[in-house]
Amino acid sequence: MPTASDIVLEAAGIEKSFPGVRALDGVALRVRAGRLVALLGENGAGKSTLMNILSGVYPPDAGTIRLDGREVRFANPREAQALGIGIVHQELNLVRYLSVAENIFLGREPLTVTGLIDYRKLHADTAAVLKRLDLAVAPGTLVADLRVGQQQVVEIARAVSAEARVLILDEPTSSLSAHEVEVLFGVIAELKSRGVAIIYITHKFEELARVCDDVTIMRDGRVVGEALLTELTRDAIVRQMAGREAKEVFQKSPAVLGSxxxxxxxxxxxxxxxxxxxxxxxxxxxxxxxxxxxxxxxxxxxxxxxxxxxxxxxxxxxxxxxxxxxxxxxxxxxxxxxxxxLALAPEDRKRDGLVLPMSVAANASLASLDRTLRGGLVSESREAAYITPYIERFRVKTPSLHQLIVNLSGGNQQKVILAKWLATSxxxxxxxxxxxxxxxxxxxxxxxxxxxxxxxxxxxxxxxxxxxxxxxxxxxxxxxxxxxxxxxxxxxxxxxxxxxxxxxxxxxxxxx
Amino acid sequence: MSASKSAAFFARFRSLLALALMVLALCLLSDRFLTPDNGWNILRQISVNLCLSIGMTLVILSGGIDLSVGAILALSGAIAAGLLKHGIALPAFDVLLQFTTAGAIVAGLFVGAGLGWCNGVAITRFQLPPFVATLGMFSIARGLTMLWTGGFPITGLGSSFGEIGTGTFLSVPMPVWIMSVLVAIFVLVTRRLRFGRHLYAVGGNERAARLTGLHVNRIKIAVYTLAGALAGVAGLIVTSRLDSAQPNAGLGYELDSIAAVVIGGTSLSGGRGSVTGTVLGCLIIGVLNNGLFLLNVSPFWQQVIKGVVILLAVAIDKMNARGRDS
Known part of the structure; x- marks a missing residue:
C-alpha cells in the first residue's frame, strides 16, 4: 500500500460553480508518485472541470491544491506548467500552421546566445521525443498535414517533453490507432517507473487493466469512490458511476428487414x-x-x-x-x-453539429423550422410544441428549452442532435x-x-x-x-x- | 428566467442603464439638452448611422464584416442625384433618359443593393474573406463615385427629393420615420423570420448550418445585399438633406456603424447580438456626440471619448462572457 509520503499532488475541498451549474462540490483527489489514477465518471460529472483547475485553466471557488505538501495557486496554465503539471486536453490545442517541433516546444523554445530560436536544437530535441513516442514524422512537418491521431500524439509529446511531474491525460486515446495506443501505454509505463504521477481520464474500461493503479470515481461534481483497481469489478465501477444498478449488456432486438x-x-x-x-x-x-x-x-x-x-x-x-x-x-x-x-449526425459535435450560441430549442428546430412557422413567422410557442416531443423522446436533460446548448453535457448535446434530425422525419x-x-x-x-x-x-x-x-x-x-x-x-x-x-x-x- | 434569456436581458439592460445615466448627466449639465428640438435633432442625426448599422448588424451576426457601406452610401447618393439632375444619355439609341424623383430613388437603392450583392457573391462563390472583399468594394465604389461626379458635388436636386432628408410627416422628420420603419422591419426579420433564425445559425456555426441543410450562401448573399440596400437608403437621406451629392460623402461611416453594433452588444465573431442592441448603440453614440457638442467639448476630444466608450463597452461584454462561458 502506498504511503502518504508518496503523494505529489493533493486537492481538497475543491468547489467550482458556473452560472446555473455546480460543477464541483467539495472534491478531493490524491495523486501518488509513480502511480496512475484513473478518473472515471459520466460526462458532466466534473472530471474535465477538475483537471482544468489542477492545470491552472481556471481558479477554484474554494478548496486547496497542495504540491509536495505546499499549498499552491495557479493564476494561469503557464504557472501550473512551471511547477511541473502537464496536461493533454481532450480537444486538440495545436497551432495548425506551425511545425510539429514548434508546437511541441511552444513557449519553451530553445534559444541561441543571440536570442533567436535555436532550430537545430529544437529539431533534435523534437526528434528525440518523437522517437520515444514512435511517431515517424519530420520535426518540420506542419501540424495541419498530420492525421488527427498523429496530432494527438504530438499533443502527448508536448506534455511528455515538458518533463512534468504530474501528467494529466484527458481521454488521450479517443482518436489514436491501436498501434499508437500501444506506444502511449509503453510511454506511460516508462513515466511511472521514473516517478511521474499520472491522472488519466477515460471511458474505455478495457484500458484500465493495462495502465491503471488507482481508481477515483466522480458523480455529480463529487468523488463517490476511491479504490485500488484490483479491488474493483467492472460492475462495481459502472454502478458507482451511474449511482444505480446498471444493466451491463445492451440487448439488441432482432432485425426486421424491409426493402x-x-x-x-x-x-x-x-x-x-x-x-x-x-x-x-x-x-x-x-x-x-x-x-x-x-x-x-x-x-x-x-x-x-x-x-x-x-x-x-x-x-x-x-x-x-x-x-x-x-x-x-x-x-x-x-x-x-x-x-x-437522409440525416447526418457528425463526429465532432461542437465543430459540425451544434450552433453553440443558440438555445436547445433553436438547435433542435434548425432543420425543421418550416414546420414551426405561423403565418410565415417563427412562433416560439409552436416551435416548443413541435420540438418538445422529440426532446422528451430522447430524454434530453435540460432545465428549459431556452438553455444555451453549450451548457449541456456531451451526451445531452448528442441527444439534441438526434432530436433535431428525427424532427425532419x-x-x-x-x-x-x-x-x-x-x-x-x-x-x-x-x-x-x-x-x-x-x-x-x-x-x-x-x-x-x-x-x-x-x-x-x-x-x-x-x-x-x-x-x-x-x-x-x-x-x-x-x-x-x-x-x-x-x-x-x-x-x-x-x-x- | 432561463440562463440565455437573462444573460441577454442583462446585456441589454447594461446598455440601457448607460444610456439613462448619460441622459441624466446631460440634463444636469446642460439646460439645452432636454428640449424637444434637441431630441428630434439627436434622432435625425443618428438616422443615417442607424440605417447603415442595421445592415452592419446583419452582416456581423452572419460572421462577416462590411467595410464598403460608407463608399456605397456615397455612390448611391451620387447616382440618384446625377440621374435626377442630368438624366443619362444613351448614345446608341440617341436618347436622353430623364428620371423622376421616384425613379432616381429606386436607381439609388438598386445601386446599393447591387454592390452589396457583388460583395455577397465575392464572399460566397469566390470564397474571399469578407474583410478583403468589402475592402475591395470600398475602393471600387469610392473610385466610381469620383468618376461619376468628376470630383465635384452634384447640387440643386429639387424640393421633392429634398423631402427625404428635410421633410416631415405628422410633424416627425422623414429620416426618423424611415429609420423607425426600418428598425421595426428588421427587428421582425431577425427575431421572427426563418431567414433571421438561419442568419444566427450561419454566424454561430457555419459548418453546422451547412450540414443542417441551410442555404448558407444564399443567406450570406442576402445579408450583404441588404446591407448594400440600407447603405443606399442612407445615401439618399444624406444627399437629400444636403441637397447635394458630395463625392466624399460617408467617409469613415463604416467604422461608426461597426462601433454602434459593437457598443450594442453584438459579437464580432457572429451569431450573438440583436438589432435592438444596435439601436441602443446608435443612441448612445448620438447622445454622446450631442452632449459633448452642447458642452462645448472640442470635436477632437469627442473622437477620443467615443473611442474610450467603444473599448469600455466591449471590455465589459468580455468580462461578462468570461463568467458565462466554459
Whole structure:
C-alpha cells in the first residue's frame, strides 16, 4: 500500500460553480508518485472541470491544491506548467500552421546566445521525443498535414517533453490507432517507473487493466469512490458511476428487414493535396429498412469521408452512384440529401453539429423550422410544441428549452442532435461516432435509441472506432481500411478478431 | 428566467442603464439638452448611422464584416442625384433618359443593393474573406463615385427629393420615420423570420448550418445585399438633406456603424447580438456626440471619448462572457 509520503499532488475541498451549474462540490483527489489514477465518471460529472483547475485553466471557488505538501495557486496554465503539471486536453490545442517541433516546444523554445530560436536544437530535441513516442514524422512537418491521431500524439509529446511531474491525460486515446495506443501505454509505463504521477481520464474500461493503479470515481461534481483497481469489478465501477444498478449488456432486438432503402456503388473521393490519393476508393454498400449497418475502421480509414460523400458534402470531387429507395439520386449539397430523407449526425459535435450560441430549442428546430412557422413567422410557442416531443423522446436533460446548448453535457448535446434530425422525419440516419466522449449511461441510452429507430423502419449507418459498440449494434458490419472496403460480415460472423483483422492496414494488404 | 434569456436581458439592460445615466448627466449639465428640438435633432442625426448599422448588424451576426457601406452610401447618393439632375444619355439609341424623383430613388437603392450583392457573391462563390472583399468594394465604389461626379458635388436636386432628408410627416422628420420603419422591419426579420433564425445559425456555426441543410450562401448573399440596400437608403437621406451629392460623402461611416453594433452588444465573431442592441448603440453614440457638442467639448476630444466608450463597452461584454462561458 502506498504511503502518504508518496503523494505529489493533493486537492481538497475543491468547489467550482458556473452560472446555473455546480460543477464541483467539495472534491478531493490524491495523486501518488509513480502511480496512475484513473478518473472515471459520466460526462458532466466534473472530471474535465477538475483537471482544468489542477492545470491552472481556471481558479477554484474554494478548496486547496497542495504540491509536495505546499499549498499552491495557479493564476494561469503557464504557472501550473512551471511547477511541473502537464496536461493533454481532450480537444486538440495545436497551432495548425506551425511545425510539429514548434508546437511541441511552444513557449519553451530553445534559444541561441543571440536570442533567436535555436532550430537545430529544437529539431533534435523534437526528434528525440518523437522517437520515444514512435511517431515517424519530420520535426518540420506542419501540424495541419498530420492525421488527427498523429496530432494527438504530438499533443502527448508536448506534455511528455515538458518533463512534468504530474501528467494529466484527458481521454488521450479517443482518436489514436491501436498501434499508437500501444506506444502511449509503453510511454506511460516508462513515466511511472521514473516517478511521474499520472491522472488519466477515460471511458474505455478495457484500458484500465493495462495502465491503471488507482481508481477515483466522480458523480455529480463529487468523488463517490476511491479504490485500488484490483479491488474493483467492472460492475462495481459502472454502478458507482451511474449511482444505480446498471444493466451491463445492451440487448439488441432482432432485425426486421424491409426493402433496400439506400444503395451506393463505387463511391470514390480523391484526396486533396499531399497524402493518400484516395480518401474513399470504390466503396459500395447497401442498406435496408430496419437495418443497422456498422462501419468499422481505424482513424484515417475514410469512415467520416464516406458518410460526408453520401450526404452530398463533396459533390465536385466525389464519383460513384447513389440511389435512395431504388431511385438514382445526385446530391449536390446536404440540402438535397436531407430532402431525400437522409440525416447526418457528425463526429465532432461542437465543430459540425451544434450552433453553440443558440438555445436547445433553436438547435433542435434548425432543420425543421418550416414546420414551426405561423403565418410565415417563427412562433416560439409552436416551435416548443413541435420540438418538445422529440426532446422528451430522447430524454434530453435540460432545465428549459431556452438553455444555451453549450451548457449541456456531451451526451445531452448528442441527444439534441438526434432530436433535431428525427424532427425532419428522415428515412436514413447516418451516425458518425454517435457515442464519442459520452459517458456509459448516455451511451446505453443512445444504443437503445438506435435499436428503437431501426425497429421503427429507419435504415441506419453507424460509424464507430469502438469495436464492442459496432459488434453490439450492427446487423451487418462493413470494415474500411485506408479508404477501401476490406470486408463485410453478417452479425453472426462478425467476431472481434475478424473485424479487427480486416481493419489493420498491413494485414488487409495481405488478405486482399 | 432561463440562463440565455437573462444573460441577454442583462446585456441589454447594461446598455440601457448607460444610456439613462448619460441622459441624466446631460440634463444636469446642460439646460439645452432636454428640449424637444434637441431630441428630434439627436434622432435625425443618428438616422443615417442607424440605417447603415442595421445592415452592419446583419452582416456581423452572419460572421462577416462590411467595410464598403460608407463608399456605397456615397455612390448611391451620387447616382440618384446625377440621374435626377442630368438624366443619362444613351448614345446608341440617341436618347436622353430623364428620371423622376421616384425613379432616381429606386436607381439609388438598386445601386446599393447591387454592390452589396457583388460583395455577397465575392464572399460566397469566390470564397474571399469578407474583410478583403468589402475592402475591395470600398475602393471600387469610392473610385466610381469620383468618376461619376468628376470630383465635384452634384447640387440643386429639387424640393421633392429634398423631402427625404428635410421633410416631415405628422410633424416627425422623414429620416426618423424611415429609420423607425426600418428598425421595426428588421427587428421582425431577425427575431421572427426563418431567414433571421438561419442568419444566427450561419454566424454561430457555419459548418453546422451547412450540414443542417441551410442555404448558407444564399443567406450570406442576402445579408450583404441588404446591407448594400440600407447603405443606399442612407445615401439618399444624406444627399437629400444636403441637397447635394458630395463625392466624399460617408467617409469613415463604416467604422461608426461597426462601433454602434459593437457598443450594442453584438459579437464580432457572429451569431450573438440583436438589432435592438444596435439601436441602443446608435443612441448612445448620438447622445454622446450631442452632449459633448452642447458642452462645448472640442470635436477632437469627442473622437477620443467615443473611442474610450467603444473599448469600455466591449471590455465589459468580455468580462461578462468570461463568467458565462466554459
Amino acid at each position: 433496400e432503402i439506400l444503395r451506393a456503388d463505387e463511391i470514390t473521393l480523391p484526396g486533396e493535396g499531399a497524402g493518400r490519393p484516395f480518401l474513399v476508393e470504390k466503396v459500395s454498400l447497401s442498406l435496408r429498412r430496419g437495418e443497422v449497418l456498422g462501419v468499422f475502421g481505424l482513424v484515417g480509414a475514410g469512415r467520416t469521408e464516406l458518410l460526408e460523400t453520401l450526404f452530398g458534402l463533396h459533390p465536385e470531387r466525389s464519383t460513384g452512384r447513389v440511389s435512395v429507395n431504388g431511385q438514382a439520386v445526385n446530391f449536390t449539397s446536404p440540402r438535397d440529401a436531407i430532402a431525400a430523407g 428522415p428515412k436514413i440516419l447516418l451516425l458518425d461516432e454517435p457515442t464519442r466522449g459520452i459517458d456509459v449511461n448516455a451511451k446505453r441510452e443512445i444504443y437503445a435509441f438506435i435499436d428503437e429507430l431501426a425497429r421503427a423502419g429507419l435504415g441506419l449507418v453507424v460509424v464507430s472506432s469502438e469495436l464492442p459498440e459496432i459488434l453490439a449494434l450492427s446487423d451487418r458490419v462493413m470494415v474500411l481500411c485506408e479508404g477501401r472496403k476490406t470486408a463485410e460480415f453478417s452479425r453472426a460472423d462478425a467476431t472481434p478478431e475478424r473485424v479487427l483483422h480486416a481493419a489493420l492496414p498491413d494485414l488487409a494488404a495481405i488478405v486482399s
